Amino acid sequence: MTSATLPASVDAMLELLTSRGYLAERSLATVTYLSLRMGRPLFLEGEAGVGKTEIAKVLSAALGRKLIRLQCYEGLDVSSAVYEWNSAAQMIAIRMAEAAGDTDREQLSSDIFADRYMIKRPLLQALEPDVAGPPVLLIDELDRADEAFEAYLLEILSDFQVTIPEFGTVKAPHPPIVIITSNRTREIHDALKRRCLYHWVDYPAAERELAIVKTRVPGISAKLSQQVVRFVQALRDQDFYKSPGVAETIDWATALSELDARSLTPQVVGDTLGALLKYQDDITRMQGDTLQKVLKDATSED
Amino acid sequence: MAINHLAPEQTEQFADNIVGFARALRAAGMPVGPGAVIDAMSALQVIDIGNRADVFATLEAIFVKRHEHALIFKQAFNLFFRASEEWKHMLDSVPLPEQARKTPQAGARRVQEAMSQPRMTETPQHQEQDLRLAVSDKEILQKKDFAQMSAAEISEALRAIDRMHLPQAELLTRRHRPDPHGLRLDLRRTLRASLRTGGEIIDIHRLGRIEKPAPIVALLDISGSMNEYTRLFLHFLHAIGDARKRVSVFLFGTRLTNVTRALRQRDPDEALASCSASVEDWAGGTRISASLHNFNKLWARRVLSQGAIVLLISDGLEREADSKLAFEMDRLHRSCRRLIWLNPLLRFGCFEAKAQGIKMMLPHVDEFRPVHNLSSIQELITTLSRPLPPHHRSLIRSAA
Numbered sequence: 189m190t191s192a193t194l195p196a197s198v199d200a201m202l203e204l205l206t207s208r209g210y211l212a213e214r215s216l217a218t219v220t221y222l223s224l225r226m227g228r229p230l231f232l233e234g235e236a237g238v239g240k241t242e243i244a245k246v247l248s249a250a251l252g253r254k255l256i257r258l259q260c261y262e263g264l265d266v267s268s269a270v271y272e273w274n275s276a277a278q279m280i281a282i283r284m285a286e287a288a289g290d291t292d293r294e295q296l297s298s299d300i301f302a303d304r305y306m307i308k309r310p311l312l313q314a315l316e317p318d319v320a321g322p323p324v325l326l327i328d329e330l331d332r333a334d335e336a337f338e339a340y341l342l343e344i345l346s347d348f349q350v351t352i353p354e355f356g357t358v359k360a361p362h363p364p365i366v367i368i369t370s371n372r373t374r375e376i377h378d379a380l381k382r383r384c385l386y387h388w389v390d391y392p393a394a395e396r397e398l399a400i401v402k403t404r405v406p407g408i409s410a411k412l413s414q415q416v417v418r419f420v421q422a423l424r425d426q427d428f429y430k431s432p433g434v435a436e437t438i439d440w441a442t443a444l445s446e447l448d449a450r451s452l453t454p455q456v457v458g459d460t461l462g463a464l465l466k467y468q469d470d471i472t473r474m475q476g477d478t479l480q481k482v483l484k485d486a487t488s489e490d
Numbered sequence: 491m492a493i494n495h496l497a498p499e500q501t502e503q504f505a506d507n508i509v510g511f512a513r514a515l516r517a518a519g520m521p522v523g524p525g526a527v528i529d530a531m532s533a534l535q536v537i538d539i540g541n542r543a544d545v546f547a548t549l550e551a552i553f554v555k556r557h558e559h560a561l562i563f564k565q566a567f568n569l570f571f572r573a574s575e576e577w578k579h580m581l582d583s584v585p586l587p588e589q590a591r592k593t594p595q596a597g598a599r600r601v602q603e604a605m606s607q608p609r610m611t612e613t614p615q616h617q618e619q620d621l622r623l624a625v626s627d628k629e630i631l632q633k634k635d636f637a638q639m640s641a642a643e644i645s646e647a648l649r650a651i652d653r654m655h656l657p658q659a660e661l662l663t664r665r666h667r668p669d670p671h672g673l674r675l676d677l678r679r680t681l682r683a684s685l686r687t688g689g690e691i692i693d694i695h696r697l698g699r700i701e702k703p704a705p706i707v708a709l710l711d712i713s714g715s716m717n718e719y720t721r722l723f724l725h726f727l728h729a730i731g732d733a734r735k736r737v738s739v740f741l742f743g744t745r746l747t748n749v750t751r752a753l754r755q756r757d758p759d760e761a762l763a764s765c766s767a768s769v770e771d772w773a774g775g776t777r778i779s780a781s782l783h784n785f786n787k788l789w790a791r792r793v794l795s796q797g798a799i800v801l802l803i804s805d806g807l808e809r810e811a812d813s814k815l816a817f818e819m820d821r822l823h824r825s826c827r828r829l830i831w832l833n834p835l836l837r838f839g840c841f842e843a844k845a846q847g848i849k850m851m852l853p854h855v856d857e858f859r860p861v862h863n864l865s866s867i868q869e870l871i872t873t874l875s876r877p878l879p880p881h882h883r884s885l886i887r888s889a890a
Contacts, residue, residue, distance in 0.1 A: 198537060198544055218537070218547035225536045226529070233557060262796070263664020275677035282681075282689035297685045334796070336665060354682070372557075373795040381555040382525065388557045429787060469821075 194224050194251070209403050210239070210246040211396055219387045220247070229345050229366035231381055234389035237433020240369040244326035247365065254323035256364070258310040260333035266340065270350055272307045281305070301354035312350060315360035322362040331370040338380055345383050392434060394421050400434060405441040415452045416441050419486040423464065426478070432464040439463045452487055454479065504539075505531060511570050512553070518566055520559050526552050542571075644722070650864055651726050652758070660701040660877065661797055669698025704827065705736035706874070707793050709785065711804035712769065713743045713776035719834050719862070723803055724765060726867060728758050738793045741769050742781035748789065778808040778847065782818035790825050799874065800826040803861065805835045808847030815847060819854035829855045832870065836860030 195201040198214070201221035205212045212220070220243065223230035232240040248255035258269060278300045285296055308316070314325040330338065344350060345366065349359040368384060370376055392400065398417045401408065408416075416437065424431045432440075440463040449456045457479065465471050474482075508530050515522045530552045537544050546567055554563045668676060679695035708727050712720045724739075731737035731753055738750045747769045755761040794800070800822065808815060823829045831851065837860055852858065857873070860866050 198541075214543060215547035215550070218544050219551040222533050222537065222548055222551060226533060228529075265665050273678050273681070275681055278681055282684070286689050291688060293685060293688055296689065300681075300685075331795075334663065334665070373791050375556075375792065378521065378555060382523065385551040386555045387551050388554075388560060427787070469817075 195221060197221070204250050205243070205246055208246045208250045210242060211392075211400050211403060212243070213390075213392070213396070216243070216387060216389065219385050223385050224365060226385070227363050229368055229384040231368045231370070231376075231384035231386045232389050233370045233372055233376075233386070235391070235431065235433055236371050237435035238389045238391060239434055240367075240389050241326065241328055244324055244328075244367040244369075247367070248324040251324070251365075252320055253365065254318055254320060255326060256310050256314045256323050257326045257328060259328050260330050260337070262332060262334055264333045264337050268309055269337065269340075270309050270311045271352060272309065273301070273354075274305045274307050278305050297354075306352075306355070311344060312358065314364040314366075315344075315348060315350060315358055317361050322360070322364045325364040325366045327366065327368045329371060330368050330376060331373045335377065338377055342380060342383070345380070391424055391431070394418065397421070397434065397437060401437060401441045404438045405445055408441055408445045409450065412444060412449060412451055413441060415486050416444065419452060419457075419482060420464065422482045422485055423474075426473075426482075428465065428470045428473070429467045430465070430470065436464050436466075452483060454483060457483060504534065507571075508534070511549070511566070514566055514570055515553055515563065518562050520553065520562060521555070522553055545571075647722060647864055648725050648758075651722070651729050651867065661704040662699045663702055665700045666697040667700050669696055672696035672698030674698070703736065705738070705793070705796055705798040706730065706801060707738045707740070707798045707826070708801040708803060709740050709742060709781075711743070711776060711778070712741045713807075715776070715805055715807055716803075716834070719803075721762070723861075724753070724762055725758060728753050728761050736796075738789075738798075740785060740789065741765070742776075742778070742785075743769075744775050744777050744780075745770070746781045746784040746788075776804075776808055778804060778806070778851075779812070779815040779818055782822055783814070786818055786821050786825070790822065794826045797827045799828045799830065801830050801832055802855070803832045805833055806831075806848040806851055807845055808850075812850075816850045816854070819851050823854040823856075828857070830857045830859060830870075830873070831855040832859050832861035834860065834862040837862040 195204050198218050198221050201224075202212065202214060202217040205217060205220070219230060222228070232243070234240055244257075245255060247253070281300050282296065285299070290296065310325070314323055327341070330341075347359070348363040349357055351357045366384075391397075394417055397420070398413060401413045401417060405413070420432055420437045420440070440460060443460050443463045444452075444456065447456065447460070458475075461471055461474060465474060508527055512522045512527045512530070530549055533548050533552060534545065537548055539545055549567065550560070550563055554560055666672070666674060666676075668679065674697040676695040676697045680691060680693070683693050683695065684691045708723075710720065710723055710727070720741075727737065727739050731739065731750075737753075738748070739753050741747045741749055749765045749768055752764040752768050753761045755764060802822075833848075836858070859870060859873070861870060
C-alpha cells in the first residue's frame with residue numbers, strides 16, 4: 189500500500205473525494221484540503237447521517253493511509269483511548285524473573301515497562317510512524333465523551349504527543365490527519381474547537397442528493413431516485429423531531445430498489461417509512477393528509 | 491510549507507484586510523482571537539484567493555467555531571469584502587456603533603446604590619439594636635413572598651441567595667480514580683508499587699468511580715405574570731451556575747432564548763444585564779407549549795444527554811393549552827432524569843390545579859414545588875442535593 193500524494197488544490201481535493209464516490213460540497217472540500225495542507229484537525233459538526241464519518245473513511249482510502257477510529261462514549265478514559273499496560277503479562281514476567289533469581293529492581297522495572305507489555309489504543313497508534321504515511325485518525329462522536337476526556341485531547345491535538353509516566357514521551361514524527369465529528373448532543377468546549385478547522389456539514393441540496401443516490405444505489409431508476417429525493421427534501425421542511433439524513437435517504441432508496449418499486453405509492457411508502465423516520469411520533473405525524481400531500485408533490489412533476 | 495504567491499506589498503495589504511475583518515467580527519460579537527488571524531493568513535496563502543467561494547469557506551472554517559455564528563459571519567463577509575469604493579462610502583454614511591448605542595454599564599446600579607448609602611452616623615448603641623432587629627427580620631425575610639418585598643428586602647434576599655451553597659448532587663460516572671475503598675482493582679498502580687519490594691505485592695491499590703454533580707437545566711418563564719420573580723430566579727440560577735459549571739438556563743415567554751453563556755459572567759449584575767439584552771420578549775405573553783416544543787427539538791438532545799435534572803419555573807398559565815402541551819411535557823419528562831416544576835402560585839395554601847394548562851402539565855412532572863420565598867428556595871436546594879434515584883421513573887408524582 190503506497191500513499192498517494194496530497195491533493196494540490198481545492199479542485200484536486202474535490203476530484204479525489206468524487207473518485208471515491210463522495211460527492212462533497214465545494215466548501216467541505218476546501219476545509220478538508222486546508223486541514224491537510226495546514227496539518228490541523230478538522231472538526232465536523234452537523235446532524236446525524238450527513239456524511240461526517242464517511243469523509244474520514246474516504247480520505248483514508250483515497251490517500252492510501254491507515255484509518256484509526258476512536259469511537260467516543262461516556263466514560264472513555266486513557267486506558268481505552270491511549271494505552272494500557274498488560275498487567276497479567278507483567279506479573280508473569282516478574283514471577284519469571286524471581287524464579288530465575290533476578291533481584292535487580294531497576295532492571296526489572298525497565299524490563300516490565302517496555303514496549304511489548306503495552307497495549308496501544310487508537311490515539312497512541314495514530315502517533316506511530318506508518319510506512320504509508322501518517323494515518324487518518326477519526327475521533328467519532330466526540331460529544332458522547334465527557335469533558336474530562338476532551339481536556340485530555342487538547343494536549344494530543346496541539347503537540348501530537350503523549351506522556352506515559354513509566355515510559356517517556358511518545359511524539360509523532362508526522363502528525364496524523366485528524367477528523368473529529370460531533371452530533372451536538374452537547375457543546376464541545378471552545379478551547380478544543382479553536383485548535384481545529386470547523387465546518388458545519390449541512391443536508392445536501394436536491395441536485396447533489398440526487399447524484400449521491402445515483403452513485404450509492406446504482407440499480408435505481410431515474411424516476412424513482414428523483415421521487416425519493418424530492419420526498420426526502422420535503423420531509424426536511426416538515427417540523428420533525430429528527431429529519432432524515434443522507435444516510436437515511438440512501439437506506440430508503442436501497443430498500444425501495446430491493447422491493448423492486450417503480451415509483452412511490454402510499455402503500456410502499458407506508459411500509460418503508462421506518463427507513464427514513466426513526467421516531468414513532470414522527471411516523472404518526474406522517475400518516476394521513478401530510479403523507480398524501482408530500483407524496484403528491486414528490487410524484488407530480490413527472 | 492506555506493507558499494507565498496503574493497508580492498510583499500500585496501501581502502501587507504492583505505494582512506491589514508484580515509485584521510480589519512477580524513475586528514469587524516469581534517465587534518459583531520464573535521469570539522475571534524489573534525491566533526485565528528494568524529491561521530487565516532497562513533491558510534489564505536495555500537488557496538487560490540481569486541476564488542471568492544474558497545476564500546469564504548477558508549475564513550469560515552477558521553473564524554466560525556459555533557454553528558450559530560455562521561449567519562453573522564456570512565453577513566460580515568459580504569459586507570466587508572466588497573469593492574473598496576463601496577465600502578468607503580458605507581463607512582462615511584454609517585455612524586460609529588460605539589457612539590450610536592451607549593447603554594449604562596452593568597453594575598452601574600450597584601455602584602450608584604453604594605454611593606447613595608446613608609452615611610453611618612449612628613452611635614454604637616443604635617447599631618447593636620439594629621443587629622437584634624436584623625435577626626428577627628431575617629426570619630420574616632425567609633417566609634416573605636418575593637412579590638411583596640420592598641427593594642431593600644429584595645437586595646437582602648439576593649444576598650441570601652448568593653450565600654447559598656449547592657451541595658453536590660452526585661452522579662456516578664463511568665470514569666475511575668484511585669480510591670482506597672473502591673471496588674475495582676488498580677493493577678497498574680499495584681504492580682508499580684510491587685516493584686519497590688522486588689515484585690512482592692503487599693499493598694493492593696483500588697479504583698473507585700468518580701462522582702460528579704448532575705447537570706441542571708432550568709427553563710424559566712419570563713412572561714408578565716412571573717415578572718416579580720424572574721430577577722430573583724435568575725440570580726439564583728447565576729449563583730448555582732457559578733459553583734458548578736453544568737447549569738444551562740433557558741428563558742421563555744413567547745419564544746425560547748438560551749442565556750447559559752450570558753449567565754456565565756462572574757459578576758451577577760453583568761450577567762443579568764447581558765441576559766436581558768439577549769431576550770426580546772421580556773414580560774410579554776406566554777406560549778409554554780411552543781417554547782417547550784422548541785426546546786425539545788433544538789436543545790433537549792444537546793443539554794439533557796448526561797442525565798440532567800430539569801427545573802421548570804413557571805406558573806403554568808398558558809392560554810393555548812391543548813393536547814400539544816401535554817405531548818411536549820411528556821417528551822421533556824421522558825428525556826431527562828428528573829423533572830421538577832417550581833410554581834410560585836403554590837404559595838397560596840388553597841391552590842388547586844384548575845387552569846387547563848396546569849392540569850395538562852401536572853401528570854408529567856416528578857415533583858411539584860412552591861418557589862416564592864427564600865425558605866422554599868432553601869428547600870429546593872436540599873432536594874437537589876439528595877442522592878438521585880437510580881432511575882427517574884421511581885419517585886414520580888409524590889408531591890402532586
